[in-house]
């Protein structure tokens with residue numbers, strides 16, 4: 001399995017005490033230290049590839065904020081700030097997914113994990129949101145479709161928060177399946193059952209606070225995985241957030257690391273059925289550091305052996 005990351009992503013520091021801290025990535029990388037992974041440096045994303053999701057005016061506004069942030073913290077939304085070090089992190093977080101898609105589709109190693117921050121799935125085409133500036137997974141999806149000529153790309157999102165930005169991209173593009181499990185009610189408030197996209201290509205499985213292993217695995221098994229099989233993707237992308245863990249401070253679901261290992265095995269099997277194993281996972285949330293580290297390690301362990 002390939003691992004795309006870069007130490008510059010530790011340099012993005014939204015603000016002191018912010019839950020989306022550099023220590024998150026450090027703890028994930030430490031948990032993976034003993035894993036046999038083909039480690040690659042995440043490159044900075046090409047602006048034109050980002051612009052498949054985010055219009056040039058938005059990218060320019062982000063760049064202006066990043067220039068300003070070289071000497072002071074700049075707030076992009078109430079939860080999302082950039083400062084010195086953010087520019088390289090943000091561009092490499094998007095670049096990791098692009099490079100992982102290129103590598104996985106080239107064939108030798110069909111699985112990749114992008115250990116990145118900031119996360120991406122809340123970023124809308126026209127706005128930063130919820131710790132996210134560019135939508136890393138949506139950029140990777142459109143890159144796979146446009147640059148590699150794939151017909152169908154699936155995004156599976158098991159972060160505890162709904163991936164509103166990814167859904168915005170998918171709901172008007174039948175080449176993209178977006179299937180999400182998430183807690184509701186919870187930020188950002190989207191992801192209702194009736195939000196189904198232009199071609200039934202958006203699948204939302206909201207779960208109540210307190211939902212645990214049985215409820216979540218049932219939602220995956222009855223809604224997400226059947227939709228994935230019916231869609232028969234050429235590539236599976238995963239927004240791998242680990243904040244549905246019972247220890248996470250930002251939500252109230254009750255999963256543990258065994259559930260993320262189960263998801264890894266299920267998704268690896270689906271990738272084998274449909275796309276010769278092609279599976280790129282990208283880190284999204286996860287805010288209890290020990291739980292995040294154990295969950296990412298369990299998920300990757302299952303992917304490696306799945």
Ligand SMILES: [Zn+2]
Pocket residue numbers: 159160161241243284285286
């Ligand atoms: Zn989240």
